[in-house]
Amino acid sequence: MDRRGCGGRPKTSELEQREEHILRVAGETFLHFGFEGTTMDAVAEAARISKRTLYARYVDKTALFNAILRDLINRWLIPLDQFQSEQGELKETLLALARYLTTFALTPQSINVNRMIISEAQRRPEFGRLVDEVGRRPAIHAIATILRGRRAELRQINLDTAAEQFMSLAVDRNLRLAYLGIRVNAEQIETWVRASVELFLAGVMRQNPVVAERVGESNSAET
16 A cells, blocks of 8 residues: 555655755755855745755755755766776777866856855855865866776876866866856867867876877888
8 A cells, every 4th residue: 555645654766856856946045045045944935845844854054055065066976987987098088077077067056056155165164175075076086096097008197186187177277267257168168178188198198199109200210
């Protein structure tokens, strides 16, 4: 018998759907009113749930905002496992990764949430620490894992540092423009991503393929 009609507890899938609904509505409320302007009462009303239900899940709006951040970060990180298992050429893997990281980070939701974090940085630095520890650090670790899989192709460098430099080079510039309200289109993203990956590889590869080819041609001519 279906217990839902008899006041039984919701099934797991229903709980997940309810959680997704609350986080989505809460996220929209925060984006509309800002952190200071948002109240738990407003979120409960917008989500059409009781305040008791909301407070049973989140003790206050800081906890609710942290949950929204973690949900956004988790959705950003999940596809990184696929990139880490790629066995193709390093250049193509890095190109695909840079495109993904940039495209997701430039979604309106991501931009608006990060703007809110920046505006609250002085009063609530824990938001920034959460994004760095739960989001950026795992992303950099994933990049470093990709580089370690091609260790034989790379110079003797600190791969964790190289991974962080790749993130700064390939992704951060377009995010900075977006935070300033400067729109970046798909063509500009692609141009920047390709130039960044080529510059990065020129610095980390044992020998630049173009240079190696020219050296080979020179040696052939001498013999």
